[in-house]
Amino acid sequence: MFEDFDIYIDKRDLKRIKDKDLFETVEEVFDTRTVLTLYTLMRKKIIKRMNGVISAGKESRVYLAYSYSDEPLAVKIYLTSTAVFRKGILKYIMGDPRFQGFKPSDTRKLIYMWTRKEFRNMKRMYDADVKVPKPIAFLNNVLVMEFLGEDNKRYPLLIEVYNELELEDLHRIYSLVLEELVKIVCRARLVHGDLSEYNIMVRPGIDIAIIDVSQAVDLEHPNFYDFLIRDIRNINRFFRYEVGLDSVLDEETVLERIKPCLVKRKEG
Ligand SMILES: Nc1ncnc2c1ncn2[C@@H]1O[C@H](COP(=O)(O)OP(=O)(O)O)[C@@H](O)[C@H]1O
Ligand SMILES: [Mg+2]
Incomplete structure (x- = not known):
């Protein structure tokens, strides 16, 4: 749905976002870029609001969120600061024809690519009727999918x-x-x-x-x-x-x- 892109940070935007709830939910864990990615997904009306954390792993965190039609969503956010991650994921990217010609220079870009890879894999499985969550969107290091659960659990x-x-x-x-x-x-x-x-x-x-x-x-x-x-x-x-x-x-x-x-x- 989205291509990777770098976010332009406007100081006034930043100040406005800082006043929002969103910032309180994710501020301590994520860098400004990640917070802005979430903000962009909100502006694009994919996410209405972020809720509590569902899972906090070494490489990613998963949050409960809500869509504009109040459907629960699962938002998986890859941590861009994990260096060990880099080595671990390279073997899955190198050799896959879909990533031919890719030069892994920048860790942040690598993680964006990893996020896109998860989205594409999920989409391919979902389209093939595999029982995976429905993929909804991705942007940078953030993947939005169907929430699998009941009553917020x-x-x-x-x-x-x-x-x-x-x-x-x-x-x-x-x-x-x-x-x-x-x-x-x-x-x-x-x-x-x-x-x-x-x-x-x-x-x-x-x-x-x-x-x-x-x-x-x-x-x-x-x-x-x-x-x-x-x-x-x-x-x-x-x-x-x-x-x-x-x-x-x-x-x-x-x-x-x-x-x-x-x-x-x-x-x-
Ligand atoms: N679509 C989803 N709906 C509800 N919970 C989810 C969903 N995706 C992941 N989770 C929760 O988040 C945890 C971590 O997600 P996962 O994709 O397994 O990442 P990792 O194991 O790499 O941290 C899962 O074990 C599960 O508890
Ligand atoms: Mg897992």
């Missing part, structure tokens, strides 16, 4: 609830996860790359949602297969050893389901 992550669930539900969740894993590869032509109990939400009625798709890579990425195997192993390890499910398929059986789509890729 996000749905729990699989890691947070599996202990309280019936074995029958866990079996269903395992099948649903495999379904999404196959869809991500066969329909979205991507691999998630960080699929685990920490990036799967459990919806009531028993359904799931997959989140955190920034590191997903294209089928053409040279490490595509390694990431795919790693995702399968992570999921299987969790369900077999943490959950104790005896219906976990072996790696080969899961791969058999995916292989037909990988063959098509070589022909086409």
Whole structure:
């Protein structure tokens, strides 16, 4: 929806923003540029107001916010000050044909690119009917998406609830996860790359949602297969050893389901 751009800071604007609630919510954590990015998203009527923090990670923070039609939103803001981040994400960008010719010189630009990558990955998955939040907009280091939760409370992550669930539900969740894993590869032509109990939400009625798709890579990425195997192993390890499910398929059986789509890729 938006291209990256540098924000021109007008002193009068800055003063006006400083009077707003927005500044109070995010001021201590973010630099002026990030606050202005949020302000721009508000001016463009994507975000009406920012609410409390949902999650504070090393590399990003996620906030609850509201749209102009009062729909809850999740706003993921990447921290532009994390230097370790840089090294970690380069391997996902270099080698992906979508980022050919990219020279990683400026950390801030790299993070803007990372944000755009997450938006595009999410969009590709969403368009392929993968159960991810609906991507809404991105600008610089800010990604706006559908909020997954009820009454301002996000749905729990699989890691947070599996202990309280019936074995029958866990079996269903395992099948649903495999379904999404196959869809991500066969329909979205991507691999998630960080699929685990920490990036799967459990919806009531028993359904799931997959989140955190920034590191997903294209089928053409040279490490595509390694990431795919790693995702399968992570999921299987969790369900077999943490959950104790005896219906976990072996790696080969899961791969058999995916292989037909990988063959098509070589022909086409
Ligand atoms: N669309 C969303 N709706 C509700 N909560 C979300 C949403 N996206 C992320 N979260 C919450 O924010 C946390 C961090 O988001 P995530 O994308 O996994 O980033 P990271 O793990 O890199 O910090 C998630 O574990 C979840 O609790
Ligand atoms: Mg995560």
